[in-house]
Amino acid sequence: MRIVVQEDHSIPSIAMYIFYRIGSRNERPGTTGLSHFFEHMMFNGARKYGPKQFDQVMEASGGSNNAYTNNDVTAYQDWFPRSALETIFDLEADRIQNLSFDEKMIESERQVVASERRTSVDNNNLGILEEQLNAAAFTAHPYQWPVIGWMVDIENWTMQDLKRHFDIGYSPANATMVVVGDVTLDEIVKLAQKYIEPIASRGLPPTVTTREPDQLGERRVTVHKFAQLPILMMGYHVPQSADPDYYPLQVLKTVLFEGQSSRMYQRLIDKDQLAISVRGDYSFALDPTLLTITVRPKAGIQPDAAERATYEELDRVKSALVTDRELEKAKNILTADFYRRMKTIDGKAGALGNYEVFFGDYRKLFTAADNYNKVTKEDLQRVAKKYLTEKNRTVAALIPEEEAK
C-alpha cells in the first residue's frame, strides 16, 4: 500500500482516505454494481470488530465515515479527532485483512442498496436518463453499466461474487491511503508498520483491456416517463484524465458552462430563455469517458430548440477562437476552485488521492495550475473540433408523459 501524508495542524482533526483501484469498470454483466455493494459490505463486520462495530467504535471515538464507489475506484473516508488515530488504523486493518461475509448481513444490505437505487435512479429522472445515456454511448467498455448496478443484478449477487471481489480488489497493493491533518509523518509510519504492513498481499484485479471503439455516428435514446419537464443529455467521448487533452477540455468546459457569464448560460438561460439550467461534466476517469451536457428545457419549449442552440454554441467555439478575456476568466475560475478545494483537510485528502489514482502521482496536483495556465485559445478550438462532433455524440432525451404507468 502506498501512503501519502500531509501534516496540517490547523484543527485537531484528521481526514483519512483509502482508495482501492477497483470500481464498476472491473465488473461483468450479471454482477454489475458489485463494487458498490462491496463498499457497503466493508462496514458489516470483520474478525476483531463484528457486525455494526466498525461504526459503533468509530463514532464512540469521535469519528465519522463515508465511502463512495465510481467507475474506477472504491474510496473510504474517515474523519476523526487526533485522539482516535490508532483506533482508526485498527478498524481499517481489520476489515482489509479479515472481512467476514455473513449471509444475513448480505441479504439485509442487498435491500439497502435496492433502496439506494430506487432513490438515486428509479425515482430520479436525471438518474434514469444518465443511465440510459451511458448504456447507449458505450457498447464495449464497462462504463456502459451503472455504478449502482442494474436492479436485477442487485437482486442476484451471490456470496461467491463478493468473495471473489474481495480477493481481486482488496489487496493492500491495490490501495492508496491518504492522511491529512493533525498528524506527524513519523507516527503514521509507525502505525502503518504495525497495522498495515503485516497484511499479506493478494492478487490485483485483472487488467481492463477493453477499449471503446470509435463511435461511427450519432446515437439517440428516448425515455418516456411521467414528468412535468423534459431533460436532455448529450455525451461526447473524451479521453481519460491522464491524457494531455484533459486540461484543454477542462478549460473549454469552463468557458462553456461555469458561471453565469459562461457561453451556455448566457445563450440558453439568459438570452434565448430556452432552459432553466445547463451544465457540463467531465470527471476523473482511468479510461476514455464522456463529457456530458445536461439541459433542462423550460416548460413549453420544444427540447429540440434547446438542443439546436446548444450545438450552435459548440459550433461557435470550433469556428472562432474564444477571446483572451474568456480564456483568462476560465483559468481564474479553475485556479480559485483549486484553492477552495484545498482549504480543508478533507478537500486536500480527496485531491491528493485523486491525483495519485487518476494521474499516477499525487505530485501532479501541484502542477495542475501550471497545466491550466499553459492552455491556449488554439488548444480549445482544436479539442472542440476533435471531440465535440456529431459523430462522436450520444443524445438522451426524457420526454414527459402525463399519465404514470
Next chain:
Amino acid sequence: MIRRAVLSCCLSVFVIITASQAADTVSVKLPTYTKTQLKNGMTLLLMEQHEVPIVSFNIIVKTGSVADAQGKEGLASLTAELLRKGTRTRTSEQVSSDLDFIGAEFAMNANTDFTTGSAEFLKKDLRQGMDLLVDIILNPVFPQDEVTKLIQQRIDGIKSAKDRADSVIGRYCAAYLYGKRPYARPVAGGDVSFPAITRADVQRFYETNYVPANTIFAASGDFITAEMRALIEQHFNGWPAKNPPAIRIDAAPPVQGKRLLLVDKPDSTQTYFYIGNVGINRTNPDRVGIAVVNTVFGGRFTSRLNTALRVDSGLTYGARSVFDQRKVAGPFLITTYTKNSSTEQAMDMALGVLSALHQSGITETELASTKEYMKGQFPPSIETTDQLASVIARLEFYGLDESDINSYFGKIDAVTIADTRRIVKQYFPLDNLVFVLIGKASEIQPLVKKYAPVIDTKVITQPGF
C-alpha cells in the same frame, strides 16, 4: 512494504482551535473578532485569519421569507437573487462577467429568518471584489426583463423539483405543519404566488429591508482589521440610515393530535415520509442537550432510527431525525423512505423507535459515545474563513456571542442521563404528530388511515404545496 511520501505544505494552515494534550480536555475556542457599528447602524464583524490569502464575507439582511406577504411568497428569495441582475453601472451580464473573471464565489439567498450573501475573493482581488460586492448590495436596479425572466425560471423550477419527491417533501411538510404561520410559506416561492409578484414589489422589499441597521457585515480572512474597517466604511458610510423594518415572527404552538397529508406521485416506487411536529428555536437553553439526545435518536449513522430502519432491517438507505433551529421554533422531523410495499412496516418501526425512546430513555454507553462523537465532529465545522464568517454573522443575528461556541464542549460534557430523560419528555413529541408522505396513493392510501384521524390528500401535479 510501505512506500511513503510526505508533502511539503502546499498551503499554509491556520490555527483556530486550542487543544490541550489530554484528549478529554479538548476545548474549542472561536478566534477573536471585533464588533463595531457604522454611524448608519450597520453592524460590522471582523476576524483576521492570515494563513491563507483569501478573504470571505458573509452578509446578513435580517429579513427572510417570513416577511413575504400572503400571496407573494418567494419575494425575499427573488429579491436576493435579483440583486446581481443589474446595477446602476453594470448590466446583469457585466456583473456575472466581473465576478467570474476574478473566480469569485458569490451567492445571495433567503431562508425563513433572514437573507444571506456570501462572497469570497483571493486577497489580490480584494479591492475589485469589494467594489463589485458593494455595487450589488447598494445599487441594484431590478430591470423588468430580469424580473420577468427569473419568475418564469422559478415557476419551471418548481415543476422540475416536483418531478422528484425528496426535493419537495420539505416544502409540503412546512406548509402542512405550520398552516397559516409564516414558516408554512415556501421560501423559494410557489407556482401560485409568482405570477402575483411585480417589479414594484421587489423594489419596495429592497428599499424596506436592505437598510444599514438591518444588516450584519462579517468578514474573515487575510486582512488587517483597521484597514478592512476603513475600506468598508469608505464604501458603506454613504448608505443612508433608515429605520429598520419591524419584523415579528409569530411562534407556532405544536400541532395537537395527529394529522396526515398524502401527496400522490403516481410513478413513485418508493414512499418518502416525514413525521414530526413544531420543535425548538436557536436560543433554546436546552439546545445542546436536545442535540445530544437527537444524535442518539436519529442524528448519526449508528443512531437508533438508522440502526432499526437501515442496518437491522434493510428497509431504507437512510433514516434520520433533525431539530431545525430558527428564530422561533422550527420543525422536529423524522425523515426516511422505503419501497411502496414496506411503507407501513417502516412507519410503524419509526414510531416504535420514538416510543422506545420515551419508555426506556438512552443508556450511559450511548451518552458517552455521543459526547465523543459531537466533540470529534465539531472542529471541521469552523475550519475555513467562509465557515467562520458565516458562524459569527449567525451568532450576531440570533443575539448570541462567541460564548455559544466556547462553552459548547463544556455543555456537551455536562449532559446527564437525568437531563436526557427530561429532554425526551419535554421535546420529543409522541402523541401529537404530523405525517407527510409522498408516494403512489393507489398503493399506500388504504394503509395510512391508521396513523391519524385527519387525512388530507393532494396530487403532486396540482399547483402549490
